[in-house]
Amino acid sequence: MFENSHESRTNLSELGEFGLIDHLTKNFSPKLESTVKAGGDDAAVLNFEGKETLISTDLLLEGVHFDLSYMPLKHLGYKAVMVNLSDIYAMNGTASHVTVSIAVSNRFPVEALEELYAGIQLACKIYNVDMIGGDTTSSTSGLMISVTAVGYAEKEEIAYRSGAKPNDLLVLTGDIGAAYMGLQVLEREKEVFKANPNAQPDLDQYTYIIERQLKPEARKDIPPLLKALEVKPTSMIDISDGLSSEIIHLGKSSKTGMNLFEEKIPLDPAVISVCEEFEIDSTTIALSGGEDYELLFTIDQKDFDKIKGNPNLTVIGHVTEEKEGMHLITRANQKLPLIARGWNSMKEKDN
Numbered sequence: 555m556f557e558n559s560h561e562s563r564t565n566l567s568e569l570g571e572f573g574l575i576d577h578l579t580k581n582f583s584p585k586l587e588s589t590v591k592a593g594g595d596d597a598a599v600l601n602f603e604g605k606e607t608l609i610s611t612d613l614l615l616e617g618v619h620f621d622l623s624y625m626p627l628k629h630l631g632y633k634a635v636m637v638n639l640s641d642i643y644a645m646n647g648t649a650s651h652v653t654v655s656i657a658v659s660n661r662f663p664v665e666a667l668e669e670l671y672a673g674i675q676l677a678c679k680i681y682n683v684d685m686i687g688g689d690t691t692s693s694t695s696g697l698m699i700s701v702t703a704v705g706y707a708e709k710e711e712i713a714y715r716s717g718a719k720p721n722d723l724l725v726l727t728g729d730i731g732a733a734y735m736g737l738q739v740l741e742r743e744k745e746v747f748k749a750n751p752n753a754q755p756d757l758d759q760y761t762y763i764i765e766r767q768l769k770p771e772a773r774k775d776i777p778p779l780l781k782a783l784e785v786k787p788t789s790m791i792d793i794s795d796g797l798s799s800e801i802i803h804l805g806k807s808s809k810t811g812m813n814l815f816e817e818k819i820p821l822d823p824a825v826i827s828v829c830e831e832f833e834i835d836s837t838t839i840a841l842s843g844g845e846d847y848e849l850l851f852t853i854d855q856k857d858f859d860k861i862k863g864n865p866n867l868t869v870i871g872h873v874t875e876e877k878e879g880m881h882l883i884t885r886a887n888q889k890l891p892l893i894a895r896g897w898n899s900m901k902e903k904d905n
């Protein structure tokens with residue numbers, strides 16, 4: 555969604571490729587000590603002073619990962635950065651730099667890209683990250699954004715997916731399911747709007763879930779929180795595709811089984827009520843919804859007292875021997891195998 559669509563429209567061709575990069579990035583200025591050189595040369599130069607370097611990249615395509623009919627470009631820029639920072643935090647690291655590349659068709663005026671970059675800039679500012687480069691090119695259709703995030707961590711602090719061991723506790727930050735239900739509301743309103751362009755949707759009651767979809771926040775606070783609590787996660791991952799597929803990733807990488815307790819899954823009351831409205835089971839949404847960008851990790855049982863009662867952290871299960879497999883223990887005490895359906899396959903099914 556291009557918000558200033560009634561104002562001036564400058565054609566991309568008026569600036570040319572290099573002019574466009576300069577124009578879009580002129581307000582970005584590096585602030586971190588680790589940024590030795592950002593832009594203006596063939597490569598950026600970073601110095602993490604002996605720490606391990608973390609790198610993660612993601613590609614977002616219009617029509618596949620986002621829909622500009624309800625996604626404001628500023629939010630899209632913000633979210634594209636969040637998705638990547640989340641992967642750095644999921645290594646228990648500090649995110650420090652991003653590169654941003656876009657391919658764009660000439661249906662977007664320069665002003666639309668300014669909105670996109672305003673979102674990117676806001677994310678960089680709030681998350682204390684320097685933008686150090688990128689590329690722009692033309693696309694025959696639609697918009698494509700590729701963000702690469704760079705970060706660092708002390709070698710002994712890095713949490714891989716593979717370190718969980720039997721009897722560890724499975725811990726989740728925040729609550730889940732809201733981003734997917736936010737998407738359901740937005741998709742519904744899009745259909746209503748198509749049928750009646752004068753309809754004025756009242757979305758007040760959906761504020762939380764829509765925000766979780768359009769403007770997710772990565773959990774920058776969790777690595778320093780764990781450090782302060784003196785807890786080193788034995789394994790960690792972020793929730794991009796849904797709780798069950800992320801649990802399965804941890805279990806497979808760690809060669810362990812996993813038990814997840816349905817009654818422990820943290821859901822916001824807004825998610826429960828919108829699931830009732832849509833007549834969807836809230837556990838299914840939590841398991842397969844995705845895009846929450848919360849962190850899922852395992853800790854040694856001896857660390858339980860350190861995290862107990864922390865409002866950011868919920869113990870949702872535990873790690874078992876590999877031969878026991880991965881299961882959901884329902885409220886009715888049934889043991890069901892965990893299945894990785896994930897957000898994408900769910901989306902295809904719904905369409």
Ligand SMILES: [Mg+2]
Binds near residue numbers: 644792
């Ligand atoms: Mg990830």
